[in-house]
Amino acid sequence: MTLTVFRIILFIISAVGISFVIPITAALFYHEYSALPAFLIPMAASLVMGLLSLVFFRKKKSQLSIRSSFAAVALAWVSASIFGALPLYFSGAIPSFTDALFESVSGFTTTGATILPEIESLPRSINLWRCLSHWIGGMGIVALTVALMPVLGVGGFQLIKAETTGPEKGKFTPKVTTTAKILWFIYLGMTAVQTLLLKMAGMDFIDALCHAFSTLSTGGFSPRNASIGSYNSAAVDWICFLFMFLAGINFTLYFYLFTGNFNEIKCNSELKAYIGINAICIAVITFTQSGYYGGFFKALRFSAFQTASIMTSTGFSTADYTTWSSAGQIVILMLLFIGGMSGSTSGGIKVIRWVILYKQMKNEMLKMIHPHGIFSVRLNQRAGRKDVVFSVAAFFFMYFSLVIITTFFGALSGMDVLTSFSGALTMVGNTGPAFGSLGPSNNYSWLAAPIKWWYSIAMIAGRLELFTIFIFFTPAYWKK
Template identity: 60%
Template sequence: MKQIFVFARLIFIVLAIVGLSLIIPVLTALACGELNVIPAFTVPLLISLAAGTFFYFAGKKTAVKFSLRSVFAFVAVAWISISIFGAVPLIVSGSIPNFHNAFFESVSAFSTTGATILSDVEVLPRSINLWRCQMHWLGGMGIIALTVALLPLLGVGSFQLIKAESTGPEKGKITPKMANTAKTLWLLYLGFTVAHFIALKICGLDFIDSLSYAFSTLGTGGFAVKNASIGAYNSLPVEIICTMFMFLAGINFSLYFYVITGKFDEVKKNSELKAYISVFAICVIMIALVLIPHYGSFTKALRYSSFQVASVMTTTGYSTADFTTWPGAAQFFIFVLFFTGGCSGSTSGGFKIIRWVVLKKQAWNEMLRMLHPHGVFTVSLNQKAGRKDLVFNVAAFAFVYFALVFISTMISTFCGLELFTGFTASLSMVGNIGPAFGLLGPSENYGAICPFLKYWYCFAMIAGRLELYNLIIFLFPDYWKK
């Protein structure tokens, strides 16, 4: 019973922290005169704060460490709970009256997928649109990480909790204490958000739009407040700024800490960063060259190419053009980016560049071993010899990742989607990308798919955000054995 109490206590504290953030859309609703929407935010805000305050003080003297099984369960239940919580303002306000649609929108927001069921976001109250983007921001760096940063003395294994929520094959600390690591990362995240907000304001966007897009961009989510996404502004400065911040959000935030603390060597020798920049540059140039006849000049082609590459590679999902109307060669490179993702330790989703680096190096070693059977070859990362267990970890993750993609594709086709649309939608859901190809491209939405498929996609989005194992492990019989 003591364990159950601690479990429930932490869930309600997490919900209280998310609930407290509803103050921002409440103030937005007041400023915009959207008085009828305010109860949709204030009711869940007050209830979550009351419950969270009660449980915080009721169990303040109870310090119980979670078992490894409990950590997996807590993170999974916490993410499902906040997704349900995030749907409440959407339902109560009448913006999305159906639960399955509101839940899909909320899961897509917190997991930073950016797939929407809405065909017209401009009819929504501005406070609701801000909340949609704000959920991206909260989910981007991690809500468990935020909880640990704000309340480091909860008596729970902080490292195990954050490890279960963070992305990438290797998860470590950049400061001796995990609570300080979480705080440092969140402060860096906040700093980038403020910088992006100011830059958009300077470009002429109003306060609410600037804040909405700052939340959405740094969270690499992609929800927009205009039906045409960023393309609605038809502004080169806005596109350049968003491209830059999407690119920055796709980099491991630990590297920014090393820059600030003067550890430049850690940045220069980072294998993943080099691969990330290389893939980005190659795709931008190749697509731009293909698009010259389409847009009439290299500079215009480069404008649309760089934005779409940054958007898809970092799994943000913004659009200034519909890439499904581009020539096949340009679509090919966009399709390749569905398999890459950004860097580990960033807010982007996807397979992660570091895993492809590991697999490429291991494949190279296997060919060398064929030529030199008695040679000893290791995977070198960041100019350091790697470990065999990292290769095994990446190979196992690749199997689970693409197995979930193929299972999701099968379910998509059973639910009526065309094969390629279903396959790219499944890649998009598991990789938290947002748009797909075919009937679910950048100019379309997920509103027409059946409720069952929406729930399945919700599972895929949360599984993808939690790096698969933390949700799929509950299907493993050994998890339930004592």
């Protein structure tokens, strides 16, 4: 069992190392030769690890137990984050390893919180790696490995279940490797389309690619100090809005779309709620900010962008929403609690969990009126499992427990209440910008090292939806 987990970790480190080919190519193209060793040395080490795992473990195929699946996924994310920090640290772009690790964790978990006060002065290959780490982590490090390495043969579905977001988890093809490959092909295709559109809107190729990586992963890193706002382009804003909105949708629905299974899309309860919440929030912010922006259409542009950015946990900014009216800021704060759809690249609590709680609330009121009635939570026009409600309740308890603990640690480090609380929400929800001293016009560089380490743990826990991390603190996990 231990060897199997070790083998998976080596494969994942190798996959991350191979992805260094992309920033290495950029470094060569832009003559950034001083940055090459920062990528080449870790890449060579990762390839050696991958080769050793193939040579020594090629005949050792076994199924993972449930316990080992959780351990493999948690260790995979920690290992990938540490390994991904090496180019940032070795290149000198981030001299502190604590800061480099924070940036790497923020990248892979698609949080988008940066410690870099000056981004545009970095080598373009380093900025490309920051955004690429988003893209790899967006669909899932383990999902990528399962898709590329069917030779593993070690219970891929258990790994996917431990990593995938949302309470409803499954596969839409008989083989989990086929499912993972289809999702990655859809992801890759959407990234290519957005890159092309951004290039047509005036970005150069590397900037377009970086922002496509960050948008489809709902990450938020940008090679520009002022993020998307630096382009001051309505076309760029609307393209990014569209793809942020699309990235917040369950990617399984795209498979149903391409295969003509429209009924699964039409009756999807979460999709209806996701569209409705976006529409209502955009309308409210547009109405409250029309005077601020001097007109309806300009207010619509900025409200739509920020609504999609915060709800999907992307974290891009075209405006400093902390200067908006109180009503507009309240809507943004509420969106930090919601998130995108399950099975998307978004962070946050997820729309489906709010839908389940809302339907259960209605059922409880109906039971008060009809004490002998039998009511069930109906999802997608079908009766849902009763245990889903209990699972969602447990998730909410863990989610807000971690938010409260993280808020307390933030307060201990010297933050004010608003900054501590909103910072905790953005770390656990993988959103990025918060309020107060961690607002969209600020960064995380000023935080003390201990809080950066805790925030890194909170980001990984949030990306793995808490259960995968919290389970290690239960005595039952360690009992044989």
